[in-house]
Amino acid sequence: MRKRMRDTPNHDRPREKLASRGPQALNDAELIALLLGRGTKERDVWQVANDVRNYLKDAGGTPSYSDLLEIEGIGSAKACEIMACFELGRRYLAGDGVAGQRVLSPEDILPLVAEWRGKKQEYFICITLNGAGEVIERRVVTIGILNQSLVHPREVFVDAITDRAASVILVHNHPSGSLEPSTQDLGITRQLAEAGSILGIRVLDHIIVTKNGYASLKELGHL
Incomplete structure (x- = not known):
């Protein structure tokens, strides 16, 4: 079993290790422990960091966000x-390879997506495009059951206006696996x-x- 952070020699603590040897010298749990800073009264930071790493x-x-909150100590x-x-x-760092795609x-x-x-x-995503049909950006607008009060035009178009987008493509997932658009989906559209x-x-x-397919409301005649 790993020592508690307070019992770990200074040179083996994540902060000191990173400062002297660089971030590449730290394993995943050490990087997470450095990010967390400390644990709780009940759980040492190493215990919490290992749970986060496993998740x-x-x-x-x-x-x-909701999954992280289920980890004791987060x-x-x-x-x-x-x-x-x-x-x-x-x-x-990695670059998402999204911008500029036609x-x-x-x-x-x-x-x-x-x-x-x-x-x-359910994740509701807005993809903004320029006049040439190239992707500018993709953003999650809301998470949860979709309804017209949550997916408000203001929230959808505020970033599209900033992007000077010519058009947008809206996307959302159905956790149920069904590709049938609901009445709510059509109303929002x-x-x-x-x-x-x-x-x-x-x-x-x-x-x-869904995991196994897609349905285009344009192809179905709803746009």
């Missing part, structure tokens, strides 16, 4: 910090298409995705 291995992608602040680190890494069909969208297709909650028309930002499509 991240199983998650296989961007961590979920509160709202730490969950937000971990997710912020992942997002910064995606933006500045979208000609619904199939072109699937690789851009692969990480959300199998999520247990109509509302956002009308708002986009007023703003001069066309809604090109609204795509429902």
Whole structure:
């Protein structure tokens, strides 16, 4: 069993180890422990860090805020910090390979939303495009059961306006696995298409995705 942090020699503590040898010298648990800073009265930081590491291995992608909160010793602040680190890494280090991709069909969208297709909650994503049909950015607008009060035009189009987007493609996943659009899905699509028309930002499509397929509301005649 690993020593508690207070019993770990200074030269073996994550902060000192990183300062002297660089981040590459730290294993995953040490990096997480450095991020967490400390544990709780009941659990040492090493215990919490190992639980987070095991969760991240199983998650296989961007961590979920609600899942992180289920780990004993992780509160709202730490969950937000971990997710912020992942997002910064995606933006500045690895590069998400999204910007500049040309979208000609619904199939072109699937690789851009692969990480959300199998999520247990509904994720509503807005993909902004320039006048040439190239992707500018993709963003999660909301998480949870979709309804017209949550997926408000203001939340969908605020970043599209900042991007100076010519059009958007909307995407959300169905955790149930069904590709059948609900009445709520159709209502949201109509509302956002009308708002986009007023703003001069066309809604090109609204795509429902699951692990095993997709449904284009444009191809189904709803746009």
